[in-house]
Amino acid sequence: MTLDEILEEIKRAENIVILTHESPDGDAMGSSLAVKLMLRELNKQADVIIPEYHRMFNFLPSADEIQIDSDVEKYDLAISVDCGNFKRLARNEYFENAKKTIVIDHHGSNNMYGDLNYVNPASPACCEVLISMAEYFGIEITKEIGTCIMTGIITDTGGFRYSGITPDTFEYTAELIRVGVDIPDIYKRTMGTKTRANFELMKRIMNRMELLEDGKVSFTYMTSQDELEVNAEPGDHDGLVNIVKDIEGVQVAIFIRQKDNEDVYKVSLRSEDGINVSDICLLFGGGGHSRAAGALIKGTIDEVKEKLMKEIRKWMEL
């Protein structure tokens, strides 16, 4: 059983580092800190290394212990959470240099890049994978661990809204409320409150949105100049793609965001049933889930749009 081997490695390790994907979202942040706190219950100290994250996550227990860097030679065990492949892992040199590596994840596209891999694609969030791990290891879920875990579940399910949530998700939530986890507070901090910059970006992408293919595809974009003008911080663009997805009749939503003032765009695709956007993103070297995926594509706004539309049209004809 993988979990026995994972526990064995954790017990054996002297210096442990926890890593997650670039541009970490609530599930990445929550998973990283939940694992750190869970290891503490096993009397193991671990460093969480995350080079950059949105200040909205500062409320998470032990967020003040996150490091942006450390000594790359130091670790005998590296644990990656919520990250489907090595390339996307932030500070992956720590993973590369560690003697042993563990991958804990829920992405269906995970390519099992660790020595040990505990991946459950049926879980709506990596944080939900951690619940079964904690149960198996006999770790009591404290209010602090629970707060991290619920942050991942709430944000990755869009607030309990996406398919993949099960009765278990709701029962875990009930249990976590009973140990003191404050759901409305987490909701407000992570999904409820927009920064002013986020609000301004939202206005811009809405005003610019085009409906294509008889309203079946929505397209919008954001430039580096936009981010500069509204004083955006990392993460201020998070969730914007959903604004143009949740419109009657839209089957695929495209949101592209310019990278560093260059002719390169970070693409976010979202879809309703039927169109697998992970497959489309794979064509461009990206990946993700069937209904939420991303890639990096070179070109101007119009070129990137046309490249994507060419593939999306093929899928829509199927």
Place this chain on the structure above:
Amino acid sequence: MTLDEILEEIKRAENIVILTHESPDGDAMGSSLAVKLMLRELNKQADVIIPEYHRMFNFLPSADEIQIDSDVEKYDLAISVDCGNFKRLARNEYFENAKKTIVIDHHGSNNMYGDLNYVNPASPACCEVLISMAEYFGIEITKEIGTCIMTGIITDTGGFRYSGITPDTFEYTAELIRVGVDIPDIYKRTMGTKTRANFELMKRIMNRMELLEDGKVSFTYMTSQDELEVNAEPGDHDGLVNIVKDIEGVQVAIFIRQKDNEDVYKVSLRSEDGINVSDICLLFGGGGHSRAAGALIKGTIDEVKEKLMKEIRKWMEL
């Protein structure tokens, strides 16, 4: 026990009518149809009379049996759901003419206008009040009843986000999923998908939003002309107030909507902890919950804004 008396009246009644508040939201719609279906389990037929509602609720079980009118002399029992006072009740002539009346609600401001009143202000939704009623009456919650109930819970808690939700809410949800209720589907139909008109209105109110009092108050408006221009249907403005509430630093959000091209505005106030907007709305003859309330105020946009700001400033100084 009120519930025993309520059951007694239901059993005694020959002709039952179910009513709810004007501009019915998900909790009003869900409660009305859930009560109808629950009465069916008790072998009682009941009419639901709702003069106008948004087509997004057409997916609700038995929605096709909703009547816009009937014979006002016909009913010996009228049941009002999710409505705090008689004035707000749509088609309240049916309530007035019924021999017996029952009020089932969760509004703290409910003024107990029925012969029998079953009001639980601790419940986050009227639909959650119905769960305890069903349990007490020994009514099995079917997939259909559960779909109506979850619609009220999801919409009135903003998708499990507002305070007032308890572990019970999540456990009920887990149970309802097990009887076949499709949470993501309800979410998508009621909260996830915006109509195009709603999206256009959202753009307008965002572009117009002002931040007042050092960003502690947000203000925006919508005119009858707006609704005409975007082909809005009843309910297309629902939820817009939340767009201007969920901004960092905003303690009170004001959204005013012109009524029938006149100098009269429907006011929606939302607040964070501390400021009781129900009290402010009461001053103008309205009411609601402490964090979500409404009123009808005469004047131009600027006049209505100033009337409200005068009261809000008083509260902010407390």
